[in-house]
Amino acid sequence: MGQKCFTLIILLSCFFQQSLAHDYAQALDLSFQYFEAQRSGPLPSNQRATWRADSGLEDGKDQGIDLVGGYYDAGDNVKFQFPMAYTITTLAWGVIEYRSQMDQLGQLQYALDAVKWGTDYFIKAHPEPNVLWAEVGDGPTDHACWMRPEDMTTPRTAYKIDASNPGSEVAAETAAAMAAASVVFKDSDPDYSSTLVTHATQLFNFADRFRANYDVSMPVVKDFYGSVNGYNDELLWAAMWLLAATSDPYYQNYVVQNAVALGGLAGTGSIQFSWDSKYSGVHVLASKILMDGTSGLNTDAFKAYQTQAESAMCSALGMSATPMKRTSGGLFHVQDWNNLHDVTGASFLIAAYGDYLTRYSQTLTCSGQIVQPSELLALAQQQVDYILGTNPKSFSYMVGYGTSFPQFTHHRGASIVSIKTDSAFVACDAGYEEWFQNPKPNPNVLAGAVVGGPDQNDDYTDERDNVQGGESATYNSGPIVGVLARLAGSSLSSSSSSSGNELSESVMHTNDSTSTYAQQNQQIRGETDEYDLKLDIHQELVSRWRRGKARFFKVLCTVTNRNEHAVEKLILTSDGLKGPVIGLHRLRGRKNSFTLPEKLKALQAGESFNFTYVSVKAMKADISVKQALLV
DSSP: OEEEEEESSEEEEEOHHHHOOOOOHHHHHHHHHHHHHHHHSSSSOOOTTTTTTOOOOTTTTGSSOOOOOOOOSSSSSEEEEEHHHHHHHHHHHHHHHHHHHHHHOOHHHHHHHHHHHHHHHHHOOOOOOTEEEEEEHHHHHHHHHOOTTTOOOSOOOOOEESSSSOOOHHHHHHHHHHHHHHHHHHTTTTTHHHHHHHHHHHHHHHHHHHHOOOHHHOOGGHHHHHOOSSSHHHHHHHHHHHHHHHOOOHHHHHHHTTTTTTTTOOOOOSSOOOOSOHHEEEEEEHHHHHHOOGGGGGGGHHHHHHHHHOOOOHHTTTSSSSSOOBBBBBBOOSSSSTTTHHHHHHHHHHHHHHHHHHHHTTTEEEEEEEHHHHHHHHHHHHHHHHHHOSSSSSOOOOSSSSSSSSSSOOHHHHSSSSSSTTTOOOOHHHHIIITOOSOOOSSSTTOOOOOBBOOSHHHHOOTTHHHHHHOOOHHHHHHHHHHHHHHHHHTTOTTSOHHHHHHHTTOOSSSOOOOOOOOOOOOSSSSSSOOEEEEEEEEEEEEEEEEETTTEEEEEEEEOOSSSSSSSEEEOOOOSSSSSSSSSOOOOOOEEEEEETTTTTOOOOOOOEEEEEEEEEOOOOEEEEEEEEEE
């Protein structure tokens, strides 16, 4: 949704992101359909991914235990407990925060089913206090074959952790999942909730008492879901969820007394929330405890946690010394591999934190400027909108949503003809030859799957061998469910206290999504007499609000150097920047001219920086380059 403006001596590429009217309710429904498509075990009669059939019916048999059920985590047929548990924790958290919205949208039962499909399996996988079966299936042999789960002949070896071979990450994450799920079922099924609390308590004690990295005890998992971040974050994370589930002061004291020892206050200043890293989740949960007044005598300790959360939120907003990296299209870019996993996790935390601020009448201050909760909600919405198609490619990264979405998702079951359509056995090598290499789109639509997404340049290749960006995973979808419910429910008149109208007004909805800067033909000093100076200036409306009769609009600008050389002595000018400007240095005596912040001496090739301005008009400012030097 943008327009390249002009090419003279200066080339300014303008991409002013506008929010389209996305159908968040449909995206939410598709997301739950995706979880049904990932089910392992005997499928229920109300299964909506009808191209799937029963599978993994003898899982655990060789080890003498029933491990039937659970979810396949991504495009293969292995059940990895660590990411599966994170998926259920985030799903449960989404239900806890946005249960009323899900209910009014007719999606609550699907949400409960999705959570319970996971926790039912976790109960099976935890037969003794200090035993947890943490993987079913063998990664290398599974990946050597391209088989639908209904046909698989690959080994279904099961691997466990116990007191002799402990694994604190996976035990603690499973404890967190079961504790969070116990909150979900506390009123509707108290007996089941109590059972989950029992398992969660035992697993936490196991993880804490027998501390060890699970990928050391279970080296088979190292090449797939090895623990990069260690287990300290999971211990704090599990304790936070057990506190939510039980209100036992032991767990509050645990997160307070172990805050430093377990790294809870050693944040990086940005959001860290994924299947491997839970610190930012801990910070947000701790902030909620501080805001709701239940921190008791531990207020100072929880304030320290909140400081970490605030730093992360300011980073996401681009209002800190260490702003989260973004693509030119505005998407958070955390890593090249499955980046949307990090995006959905960050988006959920941002939305939840914004709603906590609203619920408890709190505000956030970044770089000395007050940030409204609506600005956080608008940021979460912008990230989700990108996933749904409001991006430079106008391409939805959720399968089945919109008119243009991935057709070649890296997924065994979706890429092979349904066993219900053709029951002929598809063997290991034949799957690769006949289906993986098939030039036609996947025969089964993996509805609701969120793939890994585009690269740092907003580029995406829709090919089946694009494992880095074209494979979906349950942990991509776990966090986005809550955000979608929040956005879909924001227009409902009874959407609790989560400030729905404020969010819907925080991003402009208009048919005019392009803008052109005034042309300026001017000489730029450099090594040659004349050349194109290529700067992308991306303007994104992130918030608007009222004070009395006055209306204010906040715009986030990202300036990216597209030249092969660094840019120094950059001076931007605009007659439209009459309000506060954060992130630029205003030249003394020249109120409409700005330079780079003092800490940024030059803008290196490919480098970006952000600034924000506040206007009283719902219009983009005309920003031009007055001076620049290529070096």
